[in-house]
Amino acid sequence: MTDRRTVPGLREDAGHATAEDGVVILDGPNGVAVTMTADAAALTAERLHAASLLAREQMAAAKPGSEGSPRA
Template structure:
């Protein structure tokens, strides 16, 4: 599913507003989800991130925070 768009290196901003979860991304993109949809999306994002890290040439940039906790 690769394309010519550059991958975003920073995380999106997430907030809870009026019982909904709002994800603000780059270029003014905003997605509003129910709490259940947001939870499942979060699980899927984590699984896809783990899969991407295992793929050849993934880039592997991290902010280092996870290593700081060890």
Template sequence: MTDVSAVPQPRADAGTASAENGLVVLDGPDGVAVTMTPNAARLTGQSLISAAQCAEQQAADQGEIGND
């Protein structure tokens, strides 16, 4: 049986991006940090925006509120 408390839950707090020495650092919750090239960060940002729009539409279609 899976312990429900051990299953990761969606986060409502946003990560914070910063530029350091020509790289982009994304700091997330619980000490998560990712360092990316500017191009990788740009592509990640575009992908996140696209996925967020899709998720918002899915939530709207299901009659749920997807905004925090």
């Protein structure tokens, strides 16, 4: 598993999404900005949610003493 302390640019602040003139604008950290159709934004949201659930499971499994984590 990747050590979170060594991931360059890892952010803990969330992006901000708005709807304007029928499109979704996602403003993220470091000046990242993406404009998407409503359908593309919805699919992106679903994929981000699924990935966040998996990442949380991975973090829980990596904690010492949890099932599936390597023992020291």
